[in-house]
Amino acid sequence: MKSRFLKAALAVVSACTLMACCPEKENNAAQGAATPAAQSATETASAAQQTKDENMNKLTLTAEWDKVFPKSDKVEHSKVTFKNHFGIELAADMFVPKDTSLKVNGKFPAIAVSGPFGAVKEQSSGLYAQQMAERGFLTIAFDPSFTGESGGEPRYMNSPDINTEDFMASVDFLSNRDNVDPERIGIIGICGWGGMAINAAGIDTRVKATVASTMYDMSRVTANGYFDSANNADARNEARKALMAQRTKDFKNGSYDLAGGVIDPLPDDAPYFVKDYYAYYKTPRGYHKRSLNSNKGWAASAGTSLMNTKLLAYADEIRNPVLIIHGEKAHSRYFGEGAFEKMTGKKANVPAKLDATKNWSKTVGNKELLVIPGASHVDLYDNLEKIPFEKLNEFFKTNLK
Numbered sequence: 568m569k570s571r572f573l574k575a576a577l578a579v580v581s582a583c584t585l586m587a588c589c590p591e592k593e594n595n596a597a598q599g600a601a602t603p604a605a606q607s608a609t610e611t612a613s614a615a616q617q618t619k620d621e622n623m624n625k626l627t628l629t630a631e632w633d634k635v636f637p638k639s640d641k642v643e644h645s646k647v648t649f650k651n652h653f654g655i656e657l658a659a660d661m662f663v664p665k666d667t668s669l670k671v672n673g674k675f676p677a678i679a680v681s682g683p684f685g686a687v688k689e690q691s692s693g694l695y696a697q698q699m700a701e702r703g704f705l706t707i708a709f710d711p712s713f714t715g716e717s718g719g720e721p722r723y724m725n726s727p728d729i730n731t732e733d734f735m736a737s738v739d740f741l742s743n744r745d746n747v748d749p750e751r752i753g754i755i756g757i758c759g760w761g762g763m764a765i766n767a768a769g770i771d772t773r774v775k776a777t778v779a780s781t782m783y784d785m786s787r788v789t790a791n792g793y794f795d796s797a798n799n800a801d802a803r804n805e806a807r808k809a810l811m812a813q814r815t816k817d818f819k820n821g822s823y824d825l826a827g828g829v830i831d832p833l834p835d836d837a838p839y840f841v842k843d844y845y846a847y848y849k850t851p852r853g854y855h856k857r858s859l860n861s862n863k864g865w866a867a868s869a870g871t872s873l874m875n876t877k878l879l880a881y882a883d884e885i886r887n888p889v890l891i892i893h894g895e896k897a898h899s900r901y902f903g904e905g906a907f908e909k910m911t912g913k914k915a916n917v918p919a920k921l922d923a924t925k926n927w928s929k930t931v932g933n934k935e936l937l938v939i940p941g942a943s944h945v946d947l948y949d950n951l952e953k954i955p956f957e958k959l960n961e962f963f964k965t966n967l968k
Contacts (some may be wrong), residue, residue: 626658628716634689635853636949641665642700651712651736653729658716659709659737660688662700663746669703669964676751676967677705677744679737683948684725684759684783685828685860687715690853691757691948695780699755702960704967705747709737711760715857721823723859723866727766727786727876734760734767738774751775751967755959757948758899759783761891762878765906768889769881776966777885778959780892781947784902789873794901806874813868828864840898843945853949882909888933888966892955894942895921907936926955933966 628646632638643663648656659679669676678699680692688696688708696708711733712726713719719729734754742749753776756764761782768777791798797806817823830837833845847853848860855861889910893903895917904915911931921927921940928937939946939953946953 626656626716626718628658633855634693635851635855636694636697639697639701642697644697647707647740649736649740651729651732653712653732655712655729656718657709657712657733657736658688658718659707659740660693660696662697662706662708664700664703664705666701666703671748671751673746674748674751675703675705675746676753676963677707677741677747678753678755678963679734679741680706680708680755680757681711681734681737681763682755682757682760683781683860684785685714685858685865686758686848687855687857687859689715689855690858692755692760694949695755695757695954698954698956699959699963702956704963705741705744707737707741709733714859721866723823723825723864725785725865726872727763727878728872730760730763731766731770734764734774735771738771742773749773753777753963753967755780757781758944759785762786762902762906765882765885765889765910766878766880768885768887769879772887775887776963777887777889778892778962779889779903779906780954781894781897781899781944782891782903782906783899784878784905786873786876786878787902787905789870790877793898803874806870810868810870810874814871817866817868824867825863826865826867828858828860828862838898840944843943847945847948879906879909882906883912885910885934888935888962890935890937890959890962892937892939892947892958894939894944894946894953895927896942897944897947899944900938903936907931907934910934926958 626648642665645661647659647661650656680696682692688710692708696706700706710717712729713722713724738752741747741752752773754764754767754774755778757780761779762784764777765779768774790803829844829848830841831849833842848858859865891903891907893900907915911934913931915929915936917938921938923940926937926939928935939955942953
């Protein structure tokens with residue numbers, strides 16, 4: 568029974584990317600120089616393809632406020648778009664603070680936010696972005712490639728490379744805004760995007776401070792299963808066989824099966840963290856029509872990239888500050904502890920029982936692990952009593968100055 572629920576949960580958070588096949592291109596090199604007619608036809612085809620590509624990048628963005636959290640009167644909100652280095656147009660909500668106290672020479676410090684894994688910007692990332700904008704930071708919450716209002720085909724795919732690039736593209740965008748100080752940019756990743764954020768900080772030296780909240784290491788959970796329960800070559804080989812069978816089926820059908828979002832209806836004997844996912848994604852509290860986890864989930868032709876590519880490979884070389892936040896009762900806490908140990912070379916050694924009256928933390932150099940007493944994984948999605956926004960405020964004000 569437990570195994571069945573772990574597989575259902577894994578379908579929500581660890582489905583992986585499948586790169587689209589490119590149509591075969593003709594090679595005319597052996598045919599000599601093109602005739603004027605052939606050249607004209609080629610130019611016409613090229614122009615048509617360019618028009619098609621431009622049309623694909625014209626995203627459909629909702630005009631109304633459709634978030635799962637109330638709109639703040641302390642910020643100005645707008646929609647923005649920008650391209651990543653793979654040519655995918657990303658959609659984001661931008662929040663500009665009315666409080667200008669953090670401006671220096673007319674420029675704000677800025678923060679880019681994304682996650683959770685399988686969510687959209689109208690959910691947790693937008694809440695984080697708006698909260699930080701209320702505290703004086705210009706922020707954006709973006710939909711990752713292939714999801715939400717962002718572009719990318721086929722839909723509902725993910726990739727450790729492309730999604731790390733999504734964070735880097737957000738820094739490109741912020742660095743070139745007239746009202747942002749390019750030397751004061753940070754990022755926040757939630758859930759599976761916590762691991763992506765740390766991965767981005769490992770390559771992007773422009774990121775001056777990083778927060779990973781209630782993080783997952785998506786490559787670890789995809790390759791090893793939950794709680795590293797399938798961390799062996801035989802289990803991974805069986806998973807690879809299943810993935811390849813799904814790819815063959817998808818190619819044959821010309822479409823991509825979806826893995827399913829959060830299990831619905833929810834069985835009485837579901838593990839507590841699956842019940843927590845349900846309580847967020849499947850109820851008015853957090854449901855959104857564009858959210859993968861709220862609906863039909865990621866593509867089932869899943870873990871190719873995440874199973875074959877390890878995130879956090881250079882996390883121990885990150886020189887700028889990183890704050891990892893987890894709930895004491897979060898099933899995912901071991902991912903944050905593992906990332907902290909990778910970055911610092913020191914064991915987390917979180918006490919078995921925390922003092923309920925105060926947060927627990929461990930700091931090594933400029934890396935910190937913060938554990939919130941009594942908090943679950945999903946509490947750090949939207950529970951304003953549990954998410955330590957004043958700690959985030961202090962962290963970014965200290966490191967983005």
